[in-house]
Amino acid sequence: MNEALNGALVIFTTEFRRLIHSIKFKILLLIMAFPAVIYLLNPQPQGTGVEAMRKAFQSLMIDLIPNYWAGIIGQFIIIILMSDLLASEIDKGTIRLLISKPVKISEILIGKFIAGISVMFILFAVPYAIIWLYNPLVYHSGTNGVIDGFRDLALALGSTLLVLASLGALAVVISVIVARPLYASLSTFGIVFLLQFIIPQIPYITHPERYTLGYQTIILLKSSFNLNKIVAFKGNPSYTVLFFSSVIILLLVISWVALSKREFPD
């Protein structure tokens, strides 16, 4: 194992295990799985076969992602999860334990961030996979339904993760600066709310709806979700990928600088 990666890997595995064993994770998972459970109870199938099944899956995702999983509720959950990663270490002083070991600041940051993203992956993968696995039963599409539906599942999951990872990276920056989990969560939520819903309302900005994370997730889905006409969502998926990837990298660099410059008196 490359020594430079050892610290990040050890922090990632430990943090990931701690997170998935926490009560907080179980509560967040329940909230995220809620729409999928409702769908299980009342699927309302429209036709049968692989095509009908995929159309229903895409339609459901286009509806639920902007309104729930990447909407206010999903965003709030991601902020709660990601704000806690470093803020609680700084707040409780345990970061001094990490600093007193031969571990670089970048390793701490990367280990924690990837652990958070991995937990985010589970939070979204579980409800999406429930729908993906249940649909072939409802639409009588069998194994083909499972296989053909996988591409849609992967795109939905990847798009949601990319967009919300940028929110997670913002939560990390703010948590390094604020260093109190609750205040960091509230500050991040305040900033995100301002950026998505308040600032776009000023008269000079046309199409304020385009500034929401949910909207941008649908732009990404447009590249392959072609069974429903997504005409209302304007944008180029490649630009969206480029934008959110850049934002994540930029925010992580800012977090690294802030954490490197920070002192840990208590």
Add this chain to the structure above:
Amino acid sequence: MPNIIETNNLTKFFGKVNVVYHLNLQVPKGAVYGFLGPNGAGKTTTIKMLTGALKPTYGEIKIFGLEMPEDRTEIMRKVGYMPEKPLAYEDMTIFEFLTYMGRLLGLPKNKAVEQARDVMAYTGVGKLAFNKIKELSSGQKQRVTFAVSLLGDPELLILDEPTSNLDPLGRMEFIGKVLGLAKAGKTVFISSHIVSEIERMCNYVGLIKDGRLIEQGRVSELAKVEGDDYDIIVSDNRKLMESLMDKLYIKEIWEEEGILRVKLDERFADQFFKELPELIAQEKLELRLFKPHTSPLERILMKRFNMG
């Protein structure tokens, strides 16, 4: 002997408050260095700068000849640190926590597990290995933090108020362990405000007050500072008291709980040391105790901190 820790004009301000000022520490290799000072003197702030948690406002820190904080990761491979407050992940068991800390030192998993077992046994928390840290008493947590500092067999141990949560027996045990580590050739830097502990463990001492290093050096050298109060017990205290009463070198003499307490006039102290054995022999008394009223370090503290 080369210095393991060396600071040069180390200074720390918190806003406008000066917490550590022009500190020039010199900790030789193999020393057990007691960093002694009252609460709020700047001991913990200094240690936090030594371990990279705080950055100096100005001044230099060299540990193993490397610069802190620039070479922090390189330095920390050879340093074990025990913070003043027991820091640990409360939701982990002791075993998980120690293994995690060992792996952060770069140890492979099997080696980290092995070392976790060793340090648990050494610090007396082996039976609690699978208890969660949140279930432990503060003394047990302190033992766990001590165990963390021993992982990786470090060359230098930096211990900040290591006995503050231990009971008297635990303190005695801890002192024994530090002496054992010193025998094994480790350099130990211990901060404390408990003089008797430092006296028992350390061969070097640094006195800090209001962020300034007042005195530093070998305990045996510094302890040459003369005291002027002595405790004496002889077979007949009253008789000796009557013989000493009118002597020029006696400032005060009184009996307290069976001990004869003598306060000397420093100018004539030599005469006292010459005459006392003669007086005891003359009066046919039996000497049972003769010692300075305060310990050497206490005497230094009283003189340098203008106490007493």
